[in-house]
Amino acid sequence: MTEPSAAVAPPQHPQGGLVGPALQPTRDLGATLPDLLDALLDKGVYLDLDLIVTVAGIPLIGVNLRAAVAGVETMLEHGMMRGWDEQTRAWVRESLARNVPLSADEEVVARMPGGHRRDAPPGDWRPGTVYLTSRRLLVWRADPREMLWQAALEDIIGIDLRTERSVGGEDRDRLAVTTRAETALLSVAAPGRLMALLREHGPDAPTHAPELRAQVWYLEERRGAPAWRGGTGTLGPGGLTWQGAGDVSPAVRAREIRTVQVRRARTPVGRQVLLVSADEGTVRLATRDAAWARALTSSVHEHSGGDPCH
Structure with a gap:
């Protein structure tokens, strides 16, 4: 027989302090299982x-439970599990370094199955794994261990x-990478x-400090x-980007801002919403x-030469 008793208290972080707005309690009697999973991953449960x-009426086991359950991304947005996240990323880097010849300060941006076509006869495809790192694009074969092809990002002049x-008679997209010495043909899963990641991290990516x-x-x-998501916004000469904690690439990218409007609405940090319009769409x-x-307003001035719309 189980006799639970729940203490009603304002939601707090397990280490003290009130939790953020995204973890405030909500109630919906018509919620389904998918709705519950969405809420668990997005807002979290305290x-x-x-x-x-x-x-037989005799208390045997007592449990005092205080826990926050949410998706990893939501945890990171609220400052929780950051130590675990950093340790996990470090473990992944060390694990890759044991199997792939990476430099100490080289981090993997993306990896996917692929291969490299050898120009020399017989001109065959050599399967392996394609790695995009913070310094190179390479094709590595684990067994037997062999570097099939590599190029420094600074040497890539075209993709x-x-x-x-x-x-088999099917049309397949290949990635043609032109360096200062050659043009290599790679097969990759995506x-x-x-190609988008190469343009983002390659030699054409902005190298100056953001504004x-x-x-x-x-x-x-x-x-x-x-749903509101917390993350990092960057505004610089390359435009506006926003990236959530744990995102591989920015979820928002606006190269040229057209208008900026201010609206009154409830947000996790107040009652002011910035409506930013660009060629790619409008974001809040x-x-x-x-x-x-x-x-943001100054950025509109620079591109349009006139007054922005408020």
């Missing part, structure tokens, strides 16, 4: 209860997709994604209802940093 297990007919970087919330469209942002809105 448990504060006392559980007593009795047998393009080429469609070729495979042996050539479009790798402004701050903690910014982004209203992301999701199934059922939009919120931040406590007052300089952020001013910087």
Whole structure:
């Protein structure tokens, strides 16, 4: 026989202090299992209860439980599990370094199955794993251990997709990488994604310091209802980007801002929403940093030469 008794208390971080707005309790009697999973991964669940297990009226086991359960991304946004995240990333780097010849300061940005076509006869495809790191693009074969092809990012001067007919008669997209010495043809599982990452991290990526970087919330469209996500907003000569904790690449990228509007609405950090319009679409942002809105407005001035719309 179990006799649970739950203590009602304001939601708090397990290490003390109130939890953020995204972890505030909600109640929906019509919620389904998918809705529960969405809430668990997005907003999270905070448990504060006392559980007593009795047998024949005699209390035998007492459990005092206080826990926050949420998706890893939500935990990171609220400052939880950061030590675990850093340790996990370090373990992944060390694990890769044991199998792939990486430098001490070299980090893997992406990896995917692929191969390299050898120019020398017989001109065959050599399968392996394609790695994009912070310094190189390489194709590595684990067994037997061999570097099939590699190029420093600073030596890459062109990337393009080429469609070729495979042996089986199917059209396949290949990634053509032009360096200062040659043009190499790579086969990868997701050539479009790798090309986008190369353009983001390659020699054409902005290398100067950003004008402004701050903690910014982004209203992301999701199934059922939009949800606020915390992350890092960056505004510089290359435009506006926003990236959530744990994201591989920015979820928002606006190269040229057209207008900035301020609307009154409830956000995790107040009652002000910034509507930023660009060629890529309109995004809704919120931040406590007052300089952020001013910087966005200045960016509109620079591109349009006129007054922005408020």
